Amino acid sequence: MKCFQIALVAAFLVSPPVPIGHLHAEDDAFRAIFNGVNLDGWAGDEAFWRVENGVVIGETTAENPAVANTFLIWTEGQPDDFELKFRYRIVSEQANSGVQVRSERLENFGMRGYQADIATVNWITGILYEERGRGILARRGERATIAADGVRRADRFAEETDLLGYVHTADWNEYHVTCSGDTIVSRINGREMHRLTDRAPEARREGSIGFQLHTGPPMTIQFKDIRLKLSLE
Numbered sequence: 718m719k720c721f722q723i724a725l726v727a728a729f730l731v732s733p734p735v736p737i738g739h740l741h742a743e744d745d746a747f748r749a750i751f752n753g754v755n756l757d758g759w760a761g762d763e764a765f766w767r768v769e770n771g772v773v774i775g776e777t778t779a780e781n782p783a784v785a786n787t788f789l790i791w792t793e794g795q796p797d798d799f800e801l802k803f804r805y806r807i808v809s810e811q812a813n814s815g816v817q818v819r820s821e822r823l824e825n826f827g828m829r830g831y832q833a834d835i836a837t838v839n840w841i842t843g844i845l846y847e848e849r850g851r852g853i854l855a856r857r858g859e860r861a862t863i864a865a866d867g868v869r870r871a872d873r874f875a876e877e878t879d880l881l882g883y884v885h886t887a888d889w890n891e892y893h894v895t896c897s898g899d900t901i902v903s904r905i906n907g908r909e910m911h912r913l914t915d916r917a918p919e920a921r922r923e924g925s926i927g928f929q930l931h932t933g934p935p936m937t938i939q940f941k942d943i944r945l946k947l948s949l950e
Contacts, residue, residue, distance in 0.1 A: 747946045749942075750791055750943050753768075753941075759789050760826065761826055766789045775814070775930045775937070776937040776938075778935045783931070786930070788827065788828045788930070796923060797923035798896055798897050799896055800946040801944070802942070802944045803816070804942045811837050811935075812937070813931035814834075814936070815832040815929045816832065816835075816892060817926060818896055818926055819831050819921040820927065827849075830924055831854070832845070833892065844857050845911045850919070854913050857911060858874060858876055859871045859874070859911055860873075861911070861912070863914070865916045867918075884905055891905070891907075892905055893907075899920060
């Protein structure tokens with residue numbers, strides 16, 4: 718895996734300059750994995766995903782529903798230890814989405830694995846879920862550990878309602894997901910939302926990154942400034 722990481726970092730270093738606004742001065746070690754122009758480097762159902770004005774738009778409608786959860790998947794690697802930052806905004810009354818990390822790509826743009834959640838349903842945003850797997854692994858405000866025998870234990874470091882106050886309902890939010898060893902930590906707008914240490918046999922240490930559109934009511938969600946930092950430690 719380290720050879721992959723070194724090669725990918727080298728590719729970033731020789732890649733063309735990224736448009737202004739897709740990198741930030743405080744994030745010098747991060748590199749854009751969305752070019753702001755099109756979906757090169759990503760795979761998804763074109764009936765649901767498009768790019769407009771530097772923004773990825775995922776949208777389902779009553780006339781064009783998703784019959785199963787569908788994903789926009791980054792195709793340029795399956796990193797193990799990394800940090801991912803992106804901005805998202807929900808622009809519909811209802812939405813259920815999230816970002817997959819260390820996940821398995823399935824046919825028909827499906828995915829299985831860890832998902833840092835996003836939704837208009839208040840209790841969902843900021844949880845860590847396992848798509849097509851074990852379900853909720855860490856609620857918002859929890860530090861959870863899953864032992865080698867599969868037993869889950871958790872303690873609470875913040876109240877769910879208090880953390881929800883840091884999430885913007887109809888504006889841009891920054892999601893920051895860190896995967897390091899057996900631990901995944903997610904933050905929204907600088908506030909830690911959950912922390913999971915997963916030592917179960919089914920725990921994944923590497924895999925794909927992707928964004929979700931959930932089945933159900935029509936929804937529209939936007940993503941931009943998608944940036945990745947690989948860990949070479």
